[in-house]
Amino acid sequence: MFQRFRENRGLQGFLLILPTLIVMIALLVIPLIMTVITSFGQRNADGGVIYTFTLENYWRLAGFTPEGWDDLYLRILLRSLWLALQTTIIVILMAFPLAYFIARAPERRRNFYLFLVLIPLWTNFVIRIYAWVMILRGQGVLNSTLGMFAGMLNLPFQPFDFYPSQGAVLIGMVYEFLPFMILPIYTSLEKIEPNLYEAAADLYANPVRTFFRVTVPLSMPGVVAGTILTFVPVIGTFVVSDILGGRQVILVGNLVQNQFLSARNPPFGSAASIILLLFTLALTLYYTRRFGLGEEIAAG
Amino acid sequence: MAELAVELRNVWKRFPGPGGEVVTAVRDVSLKIADGEFFALLGPSGCGKTTSLRMIAGFELPTEGEVFIHGRPMGKTPAFQRPVNTVFQSYALFPHMTIGENVAFGLQMKKVDKGEIQRRVGEALEMVRLAGYEKRKPKQLSGGQQQRIALARALVNRPEVLLLDEPLGALDLKLRKEMQLELKKLQREVGITFVFVTHDQEEALTMSDRIAVMDAGVTLQVGNASEIYEHPNCRFVADFIGDTNFMDGTVAEVDGSKARVVLTGGMALWAHIPKAVIVTPGQAVTITVRPEKMHLRPSADEINQLTGRVTDIVYIGTDTHYGLVLNGGQAIRVREQNYSPESRLLAREGEEVIVRFSVDAARVLTE
Ligand SMILES: Nc1ncnc2c1ncn2[C@@H]1O[C@H](COP(=O)(O)OP(=O)(O)OP(=O)(O)O)[C@@H](O)[C@H]1O
Ligand SMILES: [Mg+2]
Numbered sequence: 219m220f221q222r223f224r225e226n227r228g229l230q231g232f233l234l235i236l237p238t239l240i241v242m243i244a245l246l247v248i249p250l251i252m253t254v255i256t257s258f259g260q261r262n263a264d265g266g267v268i269y270t271f272t273l274e275n276y277w278r279l280a281g282f283t284p285e286g287w288d289d290l291y292l293r294i295l296l297r298s299l300w301l302a303l304q305t306t307i308i309v310i311l312m313a314f315p316l317a318y319f320i321a322r323a324p325e326r327r328r329n330f331y332l333f334l335v336l337i338p339l340w341t342n343f344v345i346r347i348y349a350w351v352m353i354l355r356g357q358g359v360l361n362s363t364l365g366m367f368a369g370m371l372n373l374p375f376q377p378f379d380f381y382p383s384q385g386a387v388l389i390g391m392v393y394e395f396l397p398f399m400i401l402p403i404y405t406s407l408e409k410i411e412p413n414l415y416e417a418a419a420d421l422y423a424n425p426v427r428t429f430f431r432v433t434v435p436l437s438m439p440g441v442v443a444g445t446i447l448t449f450v451p452v453i454g455t456f457v458v459s460d461i462l463g464g465r466q467v468i469l470v471g472n473l474v475q476n477q478f479l480s481a482r483n484p485p486f487g488s489a490a491s492i493i494l495l496l497f498t499l500a501l502t503l504y505y506t507r508r509f510g511l512g513e514e515i516a517a518g
Numbered sequence: 519m520a521e522l523a524v525e526l527r528n529v530w531k532r533f534p535g536p537g538g539e540v541v542t543a544v545r546d547v548s549l550k551i552a553d554g555e556f557f558a559l560l561g562p563s564g565c566g567k568t569t570s571l572r573m574i575a576g577f578e579l580p581t582e583g584e585v586f587i588h589g590r591p592m593g594k595t596p597a598f599q600r601p602v603n604t605v606f607q608s609y610a611l612f613p614h615m616t617i618g619e620n621v622a623f624g625l626q627m628k629k630v631d632k633g634e635i636q637r638r639v640g641e642a643l644e645m646v647r648l649a650g651y652e653k654r655k656p657k658q659l660s661g662g663q664q665q666r667i668a669l670a671r672a673l674v675n676r677p678e679v680l681l682l683d684e685p686l687g688a689l690d691l692k693l694r695k696e697m698q699l700e701l702k703k704l705q706r707e708v709g710i711t712f713v714f715v716t717h718d719q720e721e722a723l724t725m726s727d728r729i730a731v732m733d734a735g736v737t738l739q740v741g742n743a744s745e746i747y748e749h750p751n752c753r754f755v756a757d758f759i760g761d762t763n764f765m766d767g768t769v770a771e772v773d774g775s776k777a778r779v780v781l782t783g784g785m786a787l788w789a790h791i792p793k794a795v796i797v798t799p800g801q802a803v804t805i806t807v808r809p810e811k812m813h814l815r816p817s818a819d820e821i822n823q824l825t826g827r828v829t830d831i832v833y834i835g836t837d838t839h840y841g842l843v844l845n846g847g848q849a850i851r852v853r854e855q856n857y858s859p860e861s862r863l864l865a866r867e868g869e870e871v872i873v874r875f876s877v878d879a880a881r882v883l884t885e
Contacts, residue, residue, distance in 0.1 A: 266742035308537035411610065413606050413608055414610055416606070416610065416613075418605075419577070419596065419598045420602075421603070421624035421627055421671070422598050423623070424598050426629060436614055
């Protein structure tokens with residue numbers, strides 16, 4: 219019996235993935251199927267679900283409500299996409315120089331810098347976002363600092379309304395996802411053989427051209443990975459927009475949350491989350507096809 | 519000597535070591551490499567070959583001294599402005615570019631026009647016999663092919679000097695031998711000065727017009743293959759190039775370019791004094807004799823005749839190697855060519871024999 223087990227590679231493999239498989243089926247596949255089924259249902263008066271087959275929830279998301287045309291939900295989706303796009307671009311622009319700096323630092327110092335990058339992740343996510351409320355609100359750290367400088371220069375000062383706003387949400391998102399861009403970009407920069415920089419210099423490329431012809435293309439796998447790690451969660455999160463948007467900035471994540479918790483309309487919430495899921499899936503697939511996972515990208 | 523392609527004048531390179539100490543990688547190296555020459559830097563690991571080459575390429579700047587390329591002092595000129603190209607040991611092909619893009623890179627950076635680039639890339643690939651590989655990625659080529667692409671990528675720019683850092687190091691022995699000949703042939707055809715780094719003495723002897731033997735950051739001897747093999751000027755060079763015997767002794771008498779040396783144990787011999795070596799009677803010296811220049815066959819008219827006992831015999835086909843202990847205790851090896859059946863029967867293990875060699879075969883070394 220034991221002998222047979224040792225010879226049966228298939229069985230061994232199955233046993234190795236079994237724990238993950240159980241968790242995935244119980245916590246991902248089954249809930250997903252339930253969500254799909256619910257999204258075709260209807261709500262009843264007290265927030266329960268009537269399981270039928272209707273496309274009503276999807277039509278409503280697309281703007282066709284029983285009461286007429288309403289693009290509220292489309293705008294929410296677009297706003298989420300736009301915010302995710304802005305966040306991703308800003309995060310790439312901030313993470314790249316930092317990752318580049320770390321990757322080119324002396325080997326012994328690199329781990330220390332990476333450690334610094336990871337420190338914020340030791341604090342709870344919600345607490346960190348609340349910290350931004352403290353910084354950005356009317357009487358917050360930012361306004362009082364600006365006020366102090368204005369006072370020193372004898373200028374009139376009116377506190378800014380940094381919070382709550384869409385800008386505050388963007389700042390929170392950038393702050394939150396920066397490490398998830400730094401790490402993959404760092405990893406791919408660090409993997410570039412130093413000889414390649416020398417080869418470029420040897421072939422008459424000055425440092426700027428070396429950067430754009432060698433460094434950037436070879437760091438693309440990291441940028442692609444970081445983009446997926448940023449863009450996808452930003453579309454779906456509701457905590458940041460909840461806290462820093464002060465309920466004025468509604469994203470798809472907030473919509474789903476509202477439908478389940480306050481509006482008590484699980485079928486509509488399910489439909490919204492399925493749409494969100496399909497959207498991110500499609501974008502991710504397109505993106506990875508387009509940019510590959512690294513080597514496939516030709517330079518310039 | 520024709521015009522100088524590369525000159526190193528009293529070049530030093532010091533690095534900060536890991537513990538804050540100073541590592542001197544290159545000490546006071548002066549070299550003159552003629553235009554069109556195939557020049558090898560040969561030495562054991564860590565002797566400063568790569569560092570010397572990198573200072574010519576501009577990847578490192580000398581701590582002291584000056585590098586000249588065709589008479590122009592390079593000073594702090596960065597690598598991308600130097601008229602040289604490098605073939606790296608690891609090839610360093612750009613993995614994200616095709617072979618064609620790799621080879622075209624240098625010409626693009628020099629803003630050569632498109633048609634010309636295409637023509638020259640084609641020619642370069644033809645030269646290394648890889649025409650038609652433009653569209654492939656480096657990963658899709660074998661090690662030997664990648665090596666040839668690295669060569670094409672450098673030569674396509676028609677550099678004034680081509681620098682090669684152990685370019686054949688990663689290849690297996692057979693391919694390596696083929697590439698040695700191919701590279702040598704190519705160098706003759708293009709006529710570009712090659713500076714070639716290797717730690718393989720056979721490779722250096724096979725390929726180079728001249729060789730600089732380095733150890734511990736110093737160039738010990740510069741010369742062509744036979745000069746270095748036949749006339750080593752120090753113990754390190756004699757030992758590093760080919761096999762040799764060393765015998766310790768004391769100078770008894772100096773007669774022009776010859777010296778009579780009494781070996782430890784009492785036997786005496788006459789040996790040639792190389793030009794670079796100065797000895798006086800009473801001085802402790804080392805005598806070196808190549809094993810193939812020693813003979814067990816008796817002959818009356820040789821001055822140098824030493825007695826010893828055979829300790830082992832190894833028959834390797836073309837030659838037979840005899841291990842001997844001389845009277846006085848020094849161990850030597852003698853290599854006899856097997857050009858007739860009898861040559862295998864020159865001596866038996868344990869037998870006492872006479873070893874003879876010419877005065878010119880024996881050389882006096884002081885360090
Ligand atoms: N960047 C550096 N920092 C500190 N020490 C260095 C550096 N580069 C080289 N060295 C040291 O200088 C010495 C010579 O190194 P180099 O690479 O020139 O040797 P090499 O002759 O090419 O050896 P190998 O055959 O192993 O490649 C070595 O002791 C090496 O450790
Ligand atoms: Mg080296």
